Amino acid sequence: MIEVKNLVRTFKTGDRTIKPVNGVSFELEEGTLASIVGKSGSGKSTLLSLLGALDKPTSGDVVVNGVSLAGMPDGKLTEYRRRDIGFVFQQFNLIPNLSALDNVMLPMEFAGVRKPMRDQRARELLQQVQLDPEKHGRRINRLSGGEQQRVAIARALANEPKLILADEPTGNLDEQTGEHIIELLSSLSRDHNTTILVVTHDRQLANKTDRRFRLQQGRLTEEPARDRAGAAAGVEAGVGTAAV
């Protein structure tokens, strides 16, 4: 379970202060597949980076399974990122001079998984994201955008994280492949009890999630779920509405 408590992140640019995340609170149960939509520049990536401990909030806290990230030393935060988080970056952020396979193995190497094990698992993951086996050994900078995106997803799944944070994971994919990825994430949340939070502009993807959030002017509101039965409907998630 992940609890987000009144999270604020402000940036100072010159004499202006912008507040892309300005008092966000919500809770996600384990195994939930949730989505965040919002205009470009609304702060979706910023929020995700706070949840993934890539960045530190100006105020507020994220509590993962009862443990607060706020007071955690850097070493522990690294461990949290390594073990508990799978991050799919909007810009993929793969290591360009390594092969697809090496990129997927990297988080496992940092986690101390033995070579034969990580090789096997990396191949399985690349197969799951439907990357052509003959491209497994190819260097990242010789792969297409969509192929890179799928390698990035495979990498995020490598250490079987409890929480997957995916920033536009289907942005560069054709409809069919995109659907397959949605199916993959969906099955992970169902079968492995993985909590998944996806940022997306893709209506189709958003509609398939258990819970749907909208980020607007630094605040998060929950929209009623449509497709998935049993999802919470019409609940206001934004807490910061009063604190303008």
Add this chain to the structure above:
Amino acid sequence: MSVLARSVGNAFRNKVRSAAVVAVLAVAIGLALAMLVANQAVGAKVQELNASVGTVLTVNPAGGQGFEGGGEPLTPAQAARAAGVPNVTAVVGTKALRLRNATEAAAQTAAGQTGGPGGGFGGPGGQSATLTTSLTVAVDAGTLGNRNQETGTTGATGTTQPVRSLPLTATGIGAEVDSTGKALELTEGTGLGDYTVSSTKALLGTTLAEKNNLAVGSTFTINSTTFTVVGLFDAGTAFGNNALYVTLPAAQALAELPDELSTMIVTVNSMENVDAAKSALQEALGSDKADVTQGQRNLETAVSSLDSVKNISFVAFVAALGTAGLIILLIMVMLVRERRREIGVLKAIGARNRTIGLQFVLEALVLVALGSAVGAAIASFASGGIASALVSSNTSTTAVAGRGAGVPGGTGFPGGGAGLPGGGPLGGASQLLTSVTASASPGVIAAGIAAVFGVAIIGALVPALLTARIRPIEVLRGE
């Protein structure tokens, strides 16, 4: 894919730049290694000079030298006093004897020439009576020899003497050193064993042994005593090799002067103390009793200029090493800046700071390893040239002085050549300087490369530590 494999891969990521970095590193490392090799070679030479001739003082009876002059002979009591002087590490007494061929002596006596003092081979200096031997001298008298003997001939007869062979010098020595204090270089056989007791063992110069068809184990006579050749030595010069050594007591017994020394060879512990020891020695022995001379005076300047070459090469080594370290530092700082975002990615997916730091240090070491390989090749070609260039440019003036010292340095008695037995080093200051051979020994190169790696690690550590300060959020920043 391990950290090491990744580091190697990263080192070749930008091949053109890596090649340029390796080339620059190779020059710096090559220079550092060449300087180290030169430093070692010169250092070894300085040590050699200091250890042998450079720190040796010769004590002669006041007013006498070799077989020339007068004065009172030196005594063992004086040797003991000399040994008590500060900084003196060894005092070796010698007793020189002049030998002449027995057959020739008999023929000359028959011809009416006297063999005593004032007649040819006597002991002008009064140091010894002439003894006879079965040995034949290995050096022809030649023009120099004849002229020397004529001028050396004084006394009763006053007539022009017929050409005859040169005398032979037998020296009784108190340790295994030649009459200039240099360690004897034995080419065959063994030393004399105990140099402090009288024995019938003898060491012969190679040419003398050859001339007389003697080998280790052969015998010859001096007066009526039979000596056995136990070893052959090579003094490096024809004159030096026309000599023989017996133990000091044996020589004293032959001369029937058991308590007399011709010279004392005093070794001082280091070059810097030679001057002080010389005056102290002169004082202890009394200037009316003994003359203390430093035969290799010119070598002192030679050694000091070699010393400065040694210092220059060491400074150059350190500077080149520092340059290599600086190159590594700058290139790694540049790489870290360039790969900020990638470092952010590694952190974002859970890499520890030390993993990333190690990766950068290893990457630097890959470049240094390549630079060292090329640099070592450069050094092995360049070090000889660099060493001799350094030596010749710093010692040209000394070399001239050294060469000039050769002739006055020959404080010789009548002889076919120049100087004392083993006179090579006397005239050889310039020779010693040019004989500094800088061969790139594997040990020195290995030590140099170890130093390079040490400096490289320090150079790479700073940028590697900088990576710890890069935050994972860099990953969201644009390039």
